Structures are given as structure tokens and as C-alpha cells.
Amino acid sequence: MEKEIKNKLKYLINKKKDLLTICEELELKDYEVIGLVELMKQDGELVDYVDGQIIKLKKPLKSNDVYKIPNNLERLRLLLISDTHICSKYERLDILNYLYDKADKKQVNYILHSGDLTDGLSNRQQQLYELKEISYEGQRDYTIDKYPKSNIPTYLIAGNHDLWWVKQCGTDICKDICKNRDDLIYLGSDCEDLQIGKLKIRLYHGKGGGYAKSYKLQKYLDAIPIEERPHILQTGHIHQAFYMKQDNTHCFQTSCLQDLTPFERSMGFSNDKSCWWVDINFDNRGNVYSINQELETFDKKLKKTLY
Ligand SMILES: [Fe+2]
Structure with missing residues (x-):
């Protein structure tokens, strides 16, 4: 009732x-x-x-640079995704739609997206041939229209591809998209902290090239003072999944939901398409008791079977 x-x-x-x-x-x-x-x-x-x-x-209240969402549940379910690169010809909206449907069935509480929502517009001329929409308005409207709609809130940060629009035309495309979608909540660019009850989460995108796929995550975690370290560190940008636990921090490098682009292929980059399903249990004082995860991976074959 x-x-x-x-x-x-x-x-x-x-x-x-x-x-x-x-x-x-x-x-x-x-x-x-x-x-x-x-x-x-x-x-x-x-x-x-x-x-x-x-x-x-429009957003949770922020204090001491942390967005805070109250929680009274004993168990939280999260879906971690990243690098959807919407408007790329290599986007995988079929996988994204499948994941949002599955999140609904699994009664996921929050979906977290660690950046590169859109493919953006770089200074690299060949990128034009990889885009479905080349204008700011085109990418904004396409994403507002095509990104899966859900009753589950998606909290997101902007990645380097989204932020190219700031350089190109001084406008934050993620902020603009989220203004037009109640289920998409924009936290900010590149790095933001979110706390759900006593669960501390950091979303981080990053930029630049890397060495081994685990290198940046390890280096980034080491740079966070011990007392500031979150329970969950979710990163994007690398387009490859990786997990490690150090002390009390569970680190989820979240890969992409985009097929390998000609640019990535010519640069010798590889990517994988996957997401993390994460279950958090709290004790009767609301402290984090356990964090368990499952990696779900996708390859091209699924295009036929999903839809
Ligand atoms: Fe990306």
C-alpha cells in the first residue's frame, strides 16, 4: 500500500x-x-x-565534493558500464538495450557509466568516416533519442571523447543530454565521487595512452591517499576489462560497448565488450559487508542472438 x-x-x-x-x-x-x-x-x-x-x-546533494544518496537497503545491485561511444558507426546499442532490459529483470538499483557516453568529434579527420552524426546537435539529439530509457537511474561522468565538444564548441554534451533525460544523471567530467549509504564509489575516466591494461588502474589507485580510497573504483577509457582488489578497494576497469574501430585496429589497440554486475551486502549497521562481481562479456556473434 x-x-x-x-x-x-x-x-x-x-x-x-x-x-x-x-x-x-x-x-x-x-x-x-x-x-x-x-x-x-x-x-x-x-x-x-x-x-x-x-x-x-536533478542530482543528489553534494557535500565535501561527494554526491550522497541515502540507502536503507541490505543489498544493492549495480551494473557498471563504460565507453558506449554513441553515434559511432561501431556503437553497440543492441548490447546496451539487452543490458538495460536485463538490469530491470535483475532489479538493479543503479547503473554507473564511467565516461565516453558519445563518440564526440576529434581533430583526427578520419574520425568523420566513423561517425553516424558529425554535428554537436546531431550527437546530442541522437543520444537523447536512442540511449535506452529505464526506470533505473544511470549516474555518469564525461570522458575524453565527450569533452572534445568542450574544445570544439565550448559545450558539455553530457550535461546537455542529461538535462533532457530524467533517467540519466550527470555527475561531472572525468572524476567524481558518489556515496550510496556508506558505500563509497569513485568514477574515473582518464585520458592518454597506456602500457599494460592493468597499469593505469594500479598507478591511479596508488595515488589516492589510503583514507580517501573508495570501496569501488570504476574506471573507463582503456576499453578492456580488468579487476583487482587492493586493501578494501575493489577496482573495476570497465571495458567498452563498441566494436573495434578502424583507427583502433590501425593503432594496434584491442578492445573487449563487457560489463560488471556487482552485488553489495550491508551489515545491520549499514556498513559494507561484502562486494561480489560477475563479468559478462560479448562478442560479435551475440548480435544475431540478442536481437
Ligand atoms: Fe572510450
Whole structure:
């Protein structure tokens, strides 16, 4: 019953109804509605009571440079993805749609994306032949339209490909896309910290070339002071999956959801297409008790079987 009322309340908040109308629609007193909003906040919903009205927040509140989402669940399920390179002719929207459907069935709570949402526009002229859309507006509108829509929120950062648009035309394409999609929440560019209950997560993209696929992740983790280290460090950019655990940090290098491009092939780069499914259990004080993961990989053969 409470779930049904919360869903109705969520619907009315999304419709930007004022508090009086919400009270009338739900047949509740204002303090009962405000109490429900507090419970929804504890469930991690981005809603708040401000200046006499119930509002939907576009982002979680940030304190000490960390976005904070309350959590009262004993178990959280996450899907970690990265480097979707939407608008590349080599994008794999079929895999992405399959993953979002599966996340819904698995009752995933949050999807985290560690950058390169779009393919962007570089100074390399041959990239034009690898793009479905070459303009800023084209890439923005295509991504708003084609990126899978979900009831599960996706928290994302911008990667170096997305940030090429800042150099090209001074505009942050991820911010622009997320403004037009309630289910996509933009945290910022390249590196951001998110805390869900007591679970600390860092999303990091990075730039430049690398050596062995594990090198950058190890080097980056070593540069974070011990007391600042998250439970989960999710990185992108390398287009290859890798996992390691050091002390209390589980490091997930998250590969891409894009086929190998002619540029990558000519440079001798390799990539793999995969994602991480991560389950987190909390103890009765809300502390992180266990983190377990499963890597799901894809190859070209799946194109026929998925859709
Ligand atoms: Fe990438």
C-alpha cells in the first residue's frame, strides 16, 4: 500500500504538482506527504521538501565534493558500464538495450557509466568516416533519442571523447543530454565521487595512452591517499576489462560497448565488450559487508542472438 502511494506521489512530483494539489490527489495531510518524502529520500529517491513545495532534484546533494544518496537497503545491485561511444558507426546499442532490459529483470538499483557516453568529434579527420552524426546537435539529439530509457537511474561522468565538444564548441554534451533525460544523471567530467549509504564509489575516466591494461588502474589507485580510497573504483577509457582488489578497494576497469574501430585496429589497440554486475551486502549497521562481481562479456556473434 505504501509503495502504491509512493509511486503516485512520485508521479505527481514528476508532473510538478504543488503541495496542495498533491495532498488533494492523495487524500493526505501535508505533514503526511512530507513524511512520505522523507521516506523516499531514505530509499535514495532524488526528491526534497524545499520552501513549502516538493521538488525533484536533478542530482543528489553534494557535500565535501561527494554526491550522497541515502540507502536503507541490505543489498544493492549495480551494473557498471563504460565507453558506449554513441553515434559511432561501431556503437553497440543492441548490447546496451539487452543490458538495460536485463538490469530491470535483475532489479538493479543503479547503473554507473564511467565516461565516453558519445563518440564526440576529434581533430583526427578520419574520425568523420566513423561517425553516424558529425554535428554537436546531431550527437546530442541522437543520444537523447536512442540511449535506452529505464526506470533505473544511470549516474555518469564525461570522458575524453565527450569533452572534445568542450574544445570544439565550448559545450558539455553530457550535461546537455542529461538535462533532457530524467533517467540519466550527470555527475561531472572525468572524476567524481558518489556515496550510496556508506558505500563509497569513485568514477574515473582518464585520458592518454597506456602500457599494460592493468597499469593505469594500479598507478591511479596508488595515488589516492589510503583514507580517501573508495570501496569501488570504476574506471573507463582503456576499453578492456580488468579487476583487482587492493586493501578494501575493489577496482573495476570497465571495458567498452563498441566494436573495434578502424583507427583502433590501425593503432594496434584491442578492445573487449563487457560489463560488471556487482552485488553489495550491508551489515545491520549499514556498513559494507561484502562486494561480489560477475563479468559478462560479448562478442560479435551475440548480435544475431540478442536481437
Ligand atoms: Fe572510450
